[in-house]
Amino acid sequence: xxxxxxxxxxxxxxxxxxxxxxxxxxxxxxxxxxxxxxxxxxxxxxxxxxxxxxxxxxxxxxxxxxxxxxxxxxxxxxxxxxxxxxxxxxxxxxxxxxxxxxxxxxxxxxxxxxxxxxxxxxxxxxxxxxxxxxxxxxxxxxxxxxxx
Numbered sequence: 001x002x003x004x005x006x007x008x009x010x011x012x013x014x015x016x017x018x019x020x021x022x023x024x025x026x027x028x029x030x031x032x033x034x035x036x037x038x039x040x041x042x043x044x045x046x047x048x049x050x051x052x053x054x055x056x057x058x059x060x061x062x063x064x065x066x067x068x069x070x071x072x073x074x075x076x077x078x079x080x081x082x083x084x085x086x087x088x089x090x091x092x093x094x095x096x097x098x099x100x101x102x103x104x105x106x107x108x109x110x111x112x113x114x115x116x117x118x119x120x121x122x123x124x125x126x127x128x129x130x131x132x133x134x135x136x137x138x139x140x141x142x143x144x145x146x147x148x
Contacts, residue, residue: 038109041085046070047078051087054101061097 065075082088
C-alpha cells in the first residue's frame with residue numbers, strides 16, 4: 001500500500017503511526033564490499049564463465065565477449081562488477097583493453113567456505129555415527145545378524 005507523508009496506513013492494530021519522514025531503501029544503492037562483492041560477482045554464470053576464461057590467460061574485452069550472446073556494453077558491465085570485486089584487472093594496450101584474473105580475492109572466499117566445510121563434515125560424521133549405532137541395535141549386535 002502506498003501512502004504520502006503524514007498519511008496513516010491501516011491502523012487497526014494500533015501499531016502503525018503516520019509517516020512523518022520518507023522511507024529509504026538503502027539496498028537500492030548498496031555497493032557490496034569484501035566477501036559480499038566477491039560472492040555477488042560469482043553469482044552470475046556469465047561472470048563465472050569470464051573468470052574461467054581468464055584462468056587460461058589474459059584476454060581482450062572482445063575475446064571475452066565473443067562466446068556470449070550479449071552486447072559489448074553488457075559484457076563491460078559484467079567486467080566492471082568483476083573489477084569492483086577485485087577479481088579482474090584491466091590494462092590498456094593501445095586501443096585494446098586486456099583483462100587479467102586477480103585470483104587473490106578468491107582465497108578469501110575459499111577460506112570462508114572452508115570454515116563451513118569443516119562444520120558440515122563434522123555434522124555428516126555425527127550423522128554417520130548415529131546411523132551406525134542405529135544399525136548395530138541396542139544390544140550391540142548388528143541388525144543384519146538378527147535377520148539370519
